[in-house]
Structures are given as structure tokens and as C-alpha cells.
């Protein structure tokens with residue numbers, strides 16, 4: 084069984100302090116993953132205070148491209164630093180984590196769709212490794228390079244690897260309604276549109292609204308939940324808000 088887990092950049096970094104890892108939150112996430120059965124698990128982490136400010140400085144987003152190779156290198160380098168930290172922390176906790184760099188494995192089409200080669204990732208899984216990917220810059224038809232969100236990558240990975248479940252861990256316990264309560268399920272965008280906002284911090288990929296929009300296209304049920312629900316999610320429980328049809 085294949086499971087895709089995104090660790091939100093808002094969880095593993097302090098999203099309001101540039102290029103700062105949230106060491107305690109990352110250690111908690113790593114421990115929760117290490118305690119679970121990691122066979123068939125792929126992890127993707129978000130940009131947080133590494134990817135988003137570096138992309139925003141250069142006016143690059145999921146739709147605004149750059150043709151300057153120096154921009155591509157700078158954003159990719161910042162994400163590489165976070166990838167090394169996340170991979171090392173997971174490894175130290177006992178997870179057989181290995182890094183995978185999306186820039187070299189995919190691109191965005193002229194229609195804006197994400198294409199990702201997953202043969203290497205499938206072989207890593209077969210050999211018992213846990214591949215770790217991240218939101219990144221992607222060569223984009225007609226626009227140079229744009230940002231690919233981890234939320235888009237989890238959807239592409241789930242389709243290509245025939246995953247059964249997607250988990251998206253963020254700083255919130257789920258999608259919240261006007262009263263601050265967790266919305267249990269969202270099957271159509273219109274059901275939640277009025278409560279969905281962007282991110283509270285610098286974010287070039289659209290925060291919660293874009294997350295839900297991406298996850299509604301997934302081929303597997305997706306769950307949005309907080310740090311405390313990584314363990315329950317990985318052991319097969321329902322957690323936070325389920326996006327998409329019932330499993």
C-alpha cells in the first residue's frame with residue numbers, strides 16, 4: 084500500500100522567520116513517522132520560510148514564471164537546504180529517508196498541469212526507502228520556470244504510484260469553518276469556498292484555498308490535519324478534514 088504524506092512548510096519551518104527550521108516541530112514529525120510502518124511511504128515537504136520568501140523576492144509563483152536561471156538556482160538551493168535538514172532529521176529518527184529533487188524529475192505543461200517521472204521513486208519504495216521530495220521550481224512550457232507546490236506534487240505522486248491515501252499535515256487541525264471548528268469533509272470546492280483563505284504568511288502557492296483545490300483533483304482520499312494526527316493518519320485512521328469522496 085502506498086501512502087503520500089506532506090509535511091507543510093508551516094509545520095517544519097517558522098514561516099515568519101526567514102530560512103528558520105522549527106526544530107521541535109520537525110523532531111515531533113520525524114518521531115511520529117519513525118514510529119509508524121513506513122513501507123510504501125513517500126514524504127513531500129513544503130516551502131515554508133525557505134521556498135516562499137525566495138520565490139516572492141523574485142516574483143515567481145505557480146503562475147508567474149521566471150526566465151532567469153539565477154532565480155531558478157536560488158529558489159532550488161533554498162529548498163535543497165531545507166530538504167537536507169528534513170531528510171537528516173528523519174534519518175536520525177530511524178526513517179530510511181532518501182532525498183529526491185523534483186526540478187530534475189518533472190515540468191509544468193502549457194496548460195499548467197504537473198508532469199512528474201516516478202520510476203526512480205517506485206524503485207526506491209520497492210527497495211524499502213522512504214523518498215523525500217519538496218515543493219520546488221519546475222521548467223514550465225512558455226513561461227521559463229514556475230513554482231510547483233508540494234500540494235500539487237502529492238496529487239501527481241498519488242496518481243502515478245496508485246496511492247491509497249494522501250495526508251497533508253499543516254499548522255491547523257483541519258480546514259476550519261467560521262467558528263473555528265474542523266470541517267469533517269469537503270467533496271466539492273463550493274461547499275467550503277467561503278471559509279477558505281490564503282496563508283497567514285508569505286506564500287506564493289495560495290495557502291489553504293489552493294491546497295483544497297489541488298486535493299479535490301486527487302485520485303485518492305486526502306486528509307488535512309495537524310502535527311498531532313501524523314501517527315493516527317499513518318496507522319490508517321481518519322484525521323482532520325477529508326477532501327474528496329469517501330474511500
Ligand SMILES: Nc1ncnc2c1ncn2[C@@H]1O[C@H](COP(=O)(O)OP(=O)(O)OP(=O)(O)O)[C@@H](O)[C@H]1O
Pocket residue numbers: 090091092093094128129130131132135233252253254255257258259260278279280281282283284286288289290291292294
Ligand atoms: N478555512 C481555513 N482553515 C484552516 N486554515 C486556513 C483556512 N483559510 C486559510 N487558512 C490558512 O492556511 C494556512 C495553511 O496553509 P499553508 O499553505 O500556509 O500551509 P502549509 O502547506 O503547511 O505550508 P507551505 O505552503 O509552506 O507548505 C493556515 O496556517 C491558515 O493560516
Ligand SMILES: C=C(C)CCOP(=O)(O)O
Pocket residue numbers: 092128129130131134135138158162217218219220230231232233234287288
Ligand atoms: C515556494 C516553493 C519553492 C515551494 C512551495 O511548496 P508549498 O509550500 O508546498 O506550496
